[in-house]
Amino acid sequence: MLFSISWRNVWRNKLRSSVIIIAIALGICAGVFSSAFYKGMADQRIEKAIKSEISHIQVHVPQFRQANDITKFMPEAARLTEEIINIPEVKGASNRIIIFSMVASAETASGVKITGVHPKAEKNVTNIHTKLVEGNYFEEKRKNPIVVGQKLAEKLRVKMGSKVVLTLQDIDNNIVNGAFRIVGIYNTANNGFDESNVFIKYTDLSRLMNLPPNAGHEIAVLAENNEIVPVVKEKIHTITPEYVVESWTELSPEMNYLTEAMDLYMYIFIVIILFALLFGIINTMLMVVLERVKEIGMLMAIGMNKLRIFLMVVLESIFLSLSGGIVGVLLGTAVSKYFETHSIDLSIWGEVYKDLGYDPFVYTSLEYSLLINVTIMVILTGIIASLYPAYKALQNDPADALRIE
Amino acid sequence: MSVIEIKNLYKIYDGTGIEVKAVNGIDLNIEEGEFTAIVGPSGSGKTTFLNLVGGLDRPTDGQVIVDGIDVWSLRSRKLIDFRLHNIGFVFQAYNLIPVLTAGENVEFIMQLQGWSKNDRMKRTHDLLRAVGIEDRIDSRPAKLSGGQQQRVAVARALASKPKFVLADEPTANLDSKSTENLLDIMEKLNREEKITFIFSTHDARVIKKARRVITIEDGKILKDETK
Numbered sequence: 001m002l003f004s005i006s007w008r009n010v011w012r013n014k015l016r017s018s019v020i021i022i023a024i025a026l027g028i029c030a031g032v033f034s035s036a037f038y039k040g041m042a043d044q045r046i047e048k049a050i051k052s053e054i055s056h057i058q059v060h061v062p063q064f065r066q067a068n069d070i071t072k073f074m075p076e077a078a079r080l081t082e083e084i085i086n087i088p089e090v091k092g093a094s095n096r097i098i099i100f101s102m103v104a105s106a107e108t109a110s111g112v113k114i115t116g117v118h119p120k121a122e123k124n125v126t127n128i129h130t131k132l133v134e135g136n137y138f139e140e141k142r143k144n145p146i147v148v149g150q151k152l153a154e155k156l157r158v159k160m161g162s163k164v165v166l167t168l169q170d171i172d173n174n175i176v177n178g179a180f181r182i183v184g185i186y187n188t189a190n191n192g193f194d195e196s197n198v199f200i201k202y203t204d205l206s207r208l209m210n211l212p213p214n215a216g217h218e219i220a221v222l223a224e225n226n227e228i229v230p231v232v233k234e235k236i237h238t239i240t241p242e243y244v245v246e247s248w249t250e251l252s253p254e255m256n257y258l259t260e261a262m263d264l265y266m267y268i269f270i271v272i273i274l275f276a277l278l279f280g281i282i283n284t285m286l287m288v289v290l291e292r293v294k295e296i297g298m299l300m301a302i303g304m305n306k307l308r309i310f311l312m313v314v315l316e317s318i319f320l321s322l323s324g325g326i327v328g329v330l331l332g333t334a335v336s337k338y339f340e341t342h343s344i345d346l347s348i349w350g351e352v353y354k355d356l357g358y359d360p361f362v363y364t365s366l367e368y369s370l371l372i373n374v375t376i377m378v379i380l381t382g383i384i385a386s387l388y389p390a391y392k393a394l395q396n397d398p399a400d401a402l403r404i405e
Numbered sequence: 406m407s408v409i410e411i412k413n414l415y416k417i418y419d420g421t422g423i424e425v426k427a428v429n430g431i432d433l434n435i436e437e438g439e440f441t442a443i444v445g446p447s448g449s450g451k452t453t454f455l456n457l458v459g460g461l462d463r464p465t466d467g468q469v470i471v472d473g474i475d476v477w478s479l480r481s482r483k484l485i486d487f488r489l490h491n492i493g494f495v496f497q498a499y500n501l502i503p504v505l506t507a508g509e510n511v512e513f514i515m516q517l518q519g520w521s522k523n524d525r526m527k528r529t530h531d532l533l534r535a536v537g538i539e540d541r542i543d544s545r546p547a548k549l550s551g552g553q554q555q556r557v558a559v560a561r562a563l564a565s566k567p568k569f570v571l572a573d574e575p576t577a578n579l580d581s582k583s584t585e586n587l588l589d590i591m592e593k594l595n596r597e598e599k600i601t602f603i604f605s606t607h608d609a610r611v612i613k614k615a616r617r618v619i620t621i622e623d624g625k626i627l628k629d630e631t632k
Binding site: 001004005008009012294295298299300301302303304305306308398399402403 | 452456459461462481482485486488489490494496500502503504505509512513514516517518561565
């Protein structure tokens with residue numbers, strides 16, 4: 001009956017309870033939606049990084065990544081790649097040659113990362129071929145084709161069919177040049193990446209660098225999904241025990257931090273909302289207790305002990321908070337679900353987002369554990385908010401309270 | 406057999422620096438099954454006296470002994486528990502729980518005592534029938550007249566099977582007809598079920614029904630008459 005009394009007490013002053021419930025609902029809705037928004041943004045950034053830039057797993061010679069030492073290549077990379085592709089959970093694997101060097105147009109030059117790729121294998125690992133805004137992904141039989149980012153093309157003031165010169169060092173420390181013609185221009189909506197990455201064919205780069213046949217600096221692997229990456233990583237490690245096998249969280253720890261930081265920010269944001277609401281709930285509950293001094297005194301007089309009085313106030317506060325919390329969670333879920341399939345257009349600030357590597361069209365991503373945690377946090381807020389009013393209620397003296405007219 | 410023994414009871418207020426003896430050395434025994442009215446003018450100390458007897462207000466001195474237990478020697482928690490199991494209260498302003506129905510108000514006390522659902526339901530119906538408003542069992546207090554609310558309050562006071570019922574001016578807010586009804590009900594319960602009633606009043610109709618009338622003035626017993 002204590003539950004019943006507390007629940008009915010919430011609705012004794014419908015207007016007052018409704019105001020605080022609406023305030024809680026809007027606050028929680030904003031919190032849930034914001035969390036889904038930032039989670040979506042982070043997920044998109046990570047997905048983009050995995051699919052366009054780093055893939056799930058990479059294999060290197062131990063010292064390669066530290067100094068980008070081109071002499072640290074895997075001589076039998078092609079064979080290892082074939083073995084990795086045969087792992088059931090692997091969607092695709094691609095053997096790459098990598099060198100940081102210079103690309104020059106007739107007007108200017110820029111430092112870039114040159115990746116020599118097997119176009120067919122690369123299509124199973126990265127999605128650069130789907131990000132082309134002009135041309136194609138090495139589909140024409142032209143000599144020395146190159147695919148560049150739109151940002152780099154703008155910087156070099158080149159267009160489709162323009163010639164650019166790559167200047168690089170081969171493995172014997174000779175400076176070599178190669179003239180390449182632009183066959184494709186891509187745009188991944190990450191300005192930093194687009195400005196600093198060019199792709200040429202594996203065979204062309206291998207020839208220029210004088211690498212042995214079938215060698216490679218990097219094997220990029222895309223797993224069936226993110227959850228099985230640790231399993232795949234272990235399997236690859238058994239195939240390539242002498243090399244370094246790293247997942248995307250190790251290759252790009254900032255991406256992992258991004259997820260963790262977003263999670264933390266989400267909860268901080270919700271805690272701030274709840275902290276602000278806490279005072280509203282305390283105020284309401286104090287009014288409730290001060291209005292019912294006589295009633296509480298009567299309950300004490302007829303034999304309701306202090307623990308039950310305390311619980312009655314705490315329960316009322318929980319019900320009040322939870323009513324708003326549940327409405328807020330449902331509302332926030334509905335809004336977030338809608339924007340999971342309908343993007344939020346931030347293209348007005350598009351360049352800023354692209355410079356930071358984020359997509360200006362954000363799709364929300366709602367984590368159900370967040371909803372459970374928010375609900376628990378709302379209940380805790382209700383409990384905390386009730387403590388002082390409940391304490392005040394317990395200070396009532398039944399004889400004094402009953403004298404109130 | 407005395408159900409209540411009151412020994413040398415004092416309640417002195419001196420909050421404003423002026424000593425006010427609201428109850429000034431009362432010695433009294435209340436026997437089981439009494440139907441007693443405490444009468445006196447306003448400010449004579451009737452309500453304070455009932456509060457002291459009911460374990461609501463701590464006396465400055467003296468003892469209230471119920472069934473051999475010195476009520477004011479009990480610690481706060483035990484005292485609340487004592488009230489729950491031994492004393493029924495009827496207040497002047499009814500003081501029902503507004504969010505509960507008449508039935509739930511009566512049932513509430515039994516639930517605090519830990520009765521089973523079936524026993525609670527049965528006794529609730531019995532009591533509301535006894536006070537003549539069983540048909541209003543599902544009505545909330547706001548939907549009941551003053552007289553009906555006070556009858557629910559009497560049913561609630563009896564729900565815990567108390568040793569005695571303290572009623573503080575139970576008819577003060579009632580019209581003549583409701584007063585008559587309520588008094589008849591209380592008298593019947595007293596007569597048939599031997600429930601001890603002690604009520605403060607200055608209502609002549611109540612005084613007429615009482616079998617023992619104790620007159621208090623300035624915190625002292627002026628007269629103690631048994632009819």
